[in-house]
Amino acid sequence: xxxxxxxxxxxxxxxxxxxxxxxxxxxxxxxxxxxxxxxxxxxxxxxxxxxxxxxxxxxxxxxxxxxxxxxxxxxxxxxxxxxxxxxxxxxxxxxxxxxxxxxxxxxxxxxxxxxxxxxxxxxxxxxxxxxxxxxxxxxxxxxxxxxxxxxxxxxxxxxxxxxxxxxxxxxxxxxxxxxxxxxxxxxxxxxxxxxxxxxxxxxxxxxxxxxxxxxxxxxxxxxxxxxxxxxxxxxxxxxxxxxxxxxxxxxxxxxxxxxxxxxxxxxxxxxxxxxxxxxxxxxxxxxxxxxxxxxxxxxxxxxxxxxxxxx
Amino acid sequence: xxxxxxxxxxxxxxxxxxxxxxxxxxxxxxxxxxxxxxxxxxxxxxxxxxxxxxxxxxxxxxxxxxxxxxxxxxxxxxxxxxxxxxxxxxxxxxxxxxxxxxxxxxxxxxxxxxxxxxxxxxxxxxxxxxxxxxxxxxxxxxxxxxxxxxxxxxxxxxxxxxxxxxxxxxxxxxxxxxxxxxxxxxxxxxxxxxxxxxxxxxxxxxxxxxxxxxxxxxxxxxxxxxxxxxxxxxxxxxxxxxxxxxxxxxxxxxxxxxxxxxxxxxxxxxxxxxxxxxx
Numbered sequence: 131x132x133x134x135x136x137x138x139x140x141x142x143x144x145x146x147x148x149x150x151x152x153x154x155x156x157x158x159x160x161x162x163x164x165x166x167x168x169x170x171x172x173x174x175x176x177x178x179x180x181x182x183x184x185x186x187x188x189x190x191x192x193x194x195x196x197x198x199x200x201x202x203x204x205x206x207x208x209x210x211x212x213x214x215x216x217x218x219x220x221x222x223x224x225x226x227x228x229x230x231x232x233x234x235x236x237x238x239x240x241x242x243x244x245x246x247x248x249x250x251x252x253x254x255x256x257x258x259x260x261x262x263x264x265x266x267x268x269x270x271x272x273x274x275x276x277x278x279x280x281x282x283x284x285x286x287x288x289x290x291x292x293x294x295x296x297x298x299x300x301x302x303x304x305x306x307x308x309x310x311x312x313x314x315x316x317x318x319x320x321x322x323x324x325x326x327x328x329x330x331x332x333x334x335x336x337x338x339x340x341x342x343x344x345x346x347x348x349x350x351x352x353x354x355x356x357x358x359x360x361x362x363x364x365x366x367x368x369x370x371x372x373x374x375x376x377x378x379x380x381x382x383x384x385x386x387x388x389x390x391x392x393x394x395x396x397x398x399x400x401x402x403x404x405x406x407x408x409x410x411x412x413x414x415x416x417x418x419x420x421x422x423x424x425x426x427x428x429x430x431x432x433x434x435x436x437x438x439x440x441x
Numbered sequence: 442x443x444x445x446x447x448x449x450x451x452x453x454x455x456x457x458x459x460x461x462x463x464x465x466x467x468x469x470x471x472x473x474x475x476x477x478x479x480x481x482x483x484x485x486x487x488x489x490x491x492x493x494x495x496x497x498x499x500x501x502x503x504x505x506x507x508x509x510x511x512x513x514x515x516x517x518x519x520x521x522x523x524x525x526x527x528x529x530x531x532x533x534x535x536x537x538x539x540x541x542x543x544x545x546x547x548x549x550x551x552x553x554x555x556x557x558x559x560x561x562x563x564x565x566x567x568x569x570x571x572x573x574x575x576x577x578x579x580x581x582x583x584x585x586x587x588x589x590x591x592x593x594x595x596x597x598x599x600x601x602x603x604x605x606x607x608x609x610x611x612x613x614x615x616x617x618x619x620x621x622x623x624x625x626x627x628x629x630x631x632x633x634x635x636x637x638x639x640x641x642x643x644x645x646x647x648x649x650x651x652x653x654x655x656x657x658x659x660x661x662x663x664x665x666x667x668x669x670x671x672x673x674x675x676x677x678x679x680x681x682x683x684x685x686x687x688x689x690x691x692x693x694x695x696x697x698x699x700x701x702x703x704x705x706x707x708x709x710x711x712x713x714x715x716x717x718x719x720x
Contacts, residue, residue: 159537166534166593173568173590174556180570181563189566235461242458253458256465262702264651266669267691270676271472280488280684282471288487316468348450370557377560380653384673401562406658411566418563425558 184415191409204416214417216392217400221421223307224396225376228314233368235315236322241352243323244330261320269384272313276300300386306393310385317381318374322367329363330356365436369429376425397421475688476500483685499689509690511664512671519581519667520649520697523588527645528638530589531596536630538597539604552594561654569659579661587655592645599644603637604630647698668694 185204189197208214239257243250260268275282276299287295299309333356341351379398382388388395388403397417405414470490475483477495482488504510568587569578577583607630615625653669660666666674672694675687 155541159541162533162537165530166597169530169586169590170552170593173571173586174552174564177564177567177571178556178559180567181559184566185563238457239461242454242461245454247454247458249458249462253462253465256462256469258702259469259699260465262698263695264653264669264698266651266653266672267695270672270687270691271468273676274475274684274688275468275471277684279486280475280483282467282488282490285488316464319465373557379561380669380673383653383657384676398560398562401560402658405562405566414562415566418560421560422558422563 181415182419184412185419186416187412189411189415191406191411197412200412204413205420207413208416208420213392213395214400217395217397218424220307220393220395221376221397224311224314224382224394225372227311228318228375229368229371231311231315232318232322232371233364236319236326237364239319239323240326240330243327257320257323259320260317261324263317265317265378265380266384268313268317269381272316273300273385276309301390303390303393306386306390310382310394313381313385314375314378318371322371325363325367326360329360333359361436365433369432372429372432373425376421472688472692475684476692478685480685499685500693503686503690503693506686509668509671509675509686509693512666512668513693515581515665516650516668516694519584519588520646522581522585523592523649524642524646526585526589527592527596528642531593531600531641532634532638535597535600536604536626539601540609556594565655565658568655572659578659579665581660581665584656584659584667585649587659588645588649588652591652591655592648596641596645600634600637600641603634603640607633643701643704647701650694650697 186199186201187197188200188203189195239253243254243257263271274280278284278296278298278301281299283299284296287293297305299305337355337359338351341355346354377398378396379402382394382396383399383402386394388399401414401417401421404410404417474490474492476499477497478488478492479494479496479498482492482494504513572578572583572586577586611629611633612625615629616622620628651669652667653673656667656670657673660670663674668690672687672690675683675690
């Protein structure tokens with residue numbers, strides 16, 4: 131898609147060239163934009179601002195409940211809420227684990243797909259299929275794989291004679307979170323792979339050939355030519371992946387609904403339960419506010435370190 | 442890209458590729474296989490990868506007994522309405538965004554990135570309250586509104602790119618020939634924009650078709666539930682024999698997006714769509 135810089139003719143619509151039509155053009159622009167901007171304002175911007183505000187109130191479910199401003203009371207309560215801290219820790223392990231594994235596996239696959247290998251076409255198609263699946267279906271699919279009796283995984287361990295490995299993957303306290311993380315990696319890897327592959331295809335051939343002539347090993351060329359050129363793409367996609375993973379809901383809701391014993395209770399699931407099972411709207415919104423602030427803080431630290439490395 | 446790797450290097454690459462194919466492919470094969478297994482095979486102590494006696498009974502059962510048929514119809518209705526409405530609303534705005542410079546346009550596009558940051562839980566409660574006030578909570582119309590708004594930022598961004606690719610000179614030539622503004626839009630811009638409109642409609646359709654969270658919270662009446670919500674409820678029903686219809690329903694729920702991705706495959710592999718998130 132062309133950018134503004136490539137199309138100088140866009141400038142021609144500016145006021146300098148056609149002063150007489152300036153006013154009518156402006157009205158026309160607003161009329162054209164209105165049908166889009168109005169719904170975005172009413173159903174996206176306004177709810178978001180109100181949601182942030184709700185986090186500072188004692189709003190509860192019900193039609194005629196009085197709402198009053200309570201300042202930081204919700205946050206004081208959150209600080210002392212062991213369930214929240216627990217869920218927050220699980221959320222961090224999940225988001226970091228999924229994002230890092232997703233990135234490493236996707237980078238490996240992208241590097242492979244960038245080579246002249248046989249079966250590359252099959253791999254490219256397969257690499258995109260999980261992306262096309264609705265999150266709920268991904269959850270169901272992996273529930274079938276992890277199923278204690280009729281599951282693919284347990285049957286695999288039986289076939290290779292490792293019956294001791296058979297377990298109720300999603301129901302066991304120690305395996306539930308790792309099992310769920312693996313599903314997150316599977317579901318999110320395709321998009322990361324496609325983005326990294328696009329980035330790889332932008333890395334100049336000449337640099338590689340020059341480095342090869344100078345006798346640099348494959349690893350050296352990867353480390354000093356490919357990786358630096360890929361850094362902006364890597365930073366962008368890992369940041370986005372982190373945000374998406376931290377805010378994800380449907381996948382784990384279907385897989386475990388937060389169980390067993392809250393071992394996979396991601397912050398979003400926790401907030402959902404607070405809001406729609408217990409009706410604590412204000413408290414759930416406060417939780418959402420804390421999550422936004424934390425995500426921004428973590429991203430700021432990450433991006434600053436990357437920037438410093440780049441300089 | 443890495444020159445000629447050694448023989449062992451090549452072998453290692455194929456081993457790694459095989460590993461990826463197994464990791465990505467086997468869960469999919471398992472879903473398809475489960476969908477075609479008769480109940481007798483599903484409850485067997487040691488299930489096989491390939492059903493020995495494949496049947497389509499699961500598909501029939503999924504759509505008759507479990508009311509997935511009605512849920513699929515609901516999903517189809519909501520997704521089609523979202524797609525049509527998104528295109529109608531986004532078309533004029535994207536034209537304005539592409540042809541005129543405006544601060545509003547920049548703000549609208551900036552919202553795309555910003556809105557990614559916020560967890561749904563912050564939005565869902567106020568949206569629920571707004572919809573309840575205007576009597577649209579627990580209705581398909583309310584859900585469609587949310588989906589359109591949710592798809593709009595990306596749809597606008599995508600569609601204005603398509604508008605930019607239409608040479609401005611074509612429009613100017615037509616108006617020199619005496620065509621009115623409306624005629625220029627209808628005879629010149631609209632036909633050239635058709636592929637972009639189809640892509641936007643498909644994007645909006647798929648987002649609505651796959652969406653789970655808003656549908657779960659906003660729709661309370663079971664008869665109005667969309668397919669993802671109905672499938673998630675279906676998961677709760679235990680019993681190994683139920684897995685067949687569940688897998689069959691899931692497979693059918695994936696079809697629309699698979700078709701969409703096949704349609705977009707060329708653009709995906711060339712990376713032009715993937716670049717959407719490159720910022």
